[in-house]
Amino acid sequence: MIVPFAPAGTTDISARLIGQWLSERFGQPFVVENRPGANGNIGTEAVLRAGADGYTLLMVDASPAINATLYDKLNFNFIRDAAPVASAARTPFILVIHPSVPAKTLPEFIAYAKANPARISYGSAGPGSTLHVAAELFKIMTGVDLLHVPYRGGGPAIADAISGQVQVVFIPAPAGIEYVRSGRLRALGISSATRFEALPDVPSVGEFVSGYEASTWYGVVAPRNTSSTIIDTLNKEINAGLAQPTLKARFAELGAEVFPGSPSDFSRLVVAETEKWAMVIRTANIKPE
Numbered sequence: 001m002i003v004p005f006a007p008a009g010t011t012d013i014s015a016r017l018i019g020q021w022l023s024e025r026f027g028q029p030f031v032v033e034n035r036p037g038a039n040g041n042i043g044t045e046a047v048l049r050a051g052a053d054g055y056t057l058l059m060v061d062a063s064p065a066i067n068a069t070l071y072d073k074l075n076f077n078f079i080r081d082a083a084p085v086a087s088a089a090r091t092p093f094i095l096v097i098h099p100s101v102p103a104k105t106l107p108e109f110i111a112y113a114k115a116n117p118a119r120i121s122y123g124s125a126g127p128g129s130t131l132h133v134a135a136e137l138f139k140i141m142t143g144v145d146l147l148h149v150p151y152r153g154g155g156p157a158i159a160d161a162i163s164g165q166v167q168v169v170f171i172p173a174p175a176g177i178e179y180v181r182s183g184r185l186r187a188l189g190i191s192s193a194t195r196f197e198a199l200p201d202v203p204s205v206g207e208f209v210s211g212y213e214a215s216t217w218y219g220v221v222a223p224r225n226t227s228s229t230i231i232d233t234l235n236k237e238i239n240a241g242l243a244q245p246t247l248k249a250r251f252a253e254l255g256a257e258v259f260p261g262s263p264s265d266f267s268r269l270v271v272a273e274t275e276k277w278a279m280v281i282r283t284a285n286i287k288p289e
Contacts, residue, residue, distance in 0.1 A: 004043025123157030174255025
């Protein structure tokens with residue numbers, strides 16, 4: 001199971017949780033291998049070029065749905081070349097502001113931002129990152145003008161939001177919960193369609209901005225032409241694992257909610273997300289570094 005990112009991130013941990021479960025179910029090892037680089041494109045291409053025998057799988061996040069439009073020349077077409085196996089989990093972002101910003105609610109923040117165009121800055125993990133496109137979708141749907149400050153990773157962006165160097169950031173829920181609870185950052189909204197169980201008092205952004213939704217998700221894909229028997233067998237076992245309280249609790253510790261479904265469900269998600277982020281990337285004229 002290839003992870004196209006460095007070890008210890010949520011994608012990597014998700015792969016190890018699923019891989020361990022599958023090892024136990026099938027009685028044979030599922031080895032996780034990290035192949036980071038090019039925003040996930042290197043590891044992704046390696047899997048999509050592998051044999052369609054069920055022995056090489058990819059644990060993927062939302063990056064391919066963004067990269068499809070972000071990069072002009074990829075050596076693969078993810079929708080064409082990947083065979084979705086199963087979605088596993090999803091994680092929302094928390095729209096947070098520095099406490100110095102004079103807004104207590106999302107409507108107050110939107111009004112404040114509109115009264116101060118281009119004077120409020122937001123941090124991201126770099127051009128085309130999930131944090132970036134989530135914020136740009138927010139800008140498009142609300143009409144606010146925020147200044148983008150890209151960083152080389154989410155950690156520095158979060159650190160500067162805490163210090164007040166930037167005023168806003170869409171922070172992954174696992175990384176943001178404690179900062180919100182401690183009062184170092186003020187939560188205005190959850191980016192998922194519904195409220196987040198760990199922060200039940202924080203409304204979803206969609207409660208004020210109709211139709212807004214942005215989250216990152218994790219799932220398993222295989223190379224195209226992998227037999228439906230193999231895909232269906234893997235999907236059945238992964239969904240069985242996601243139904244187990246122990247595995248659900250492990251994902252909850254990551255700030256993620258399990259997200260079971262059929263291969264066709266996962267395929268529809270990938271297509272819909274690719275179309276959504278294509279609109280955002282083109283509208284905001286986002287270019288890779």
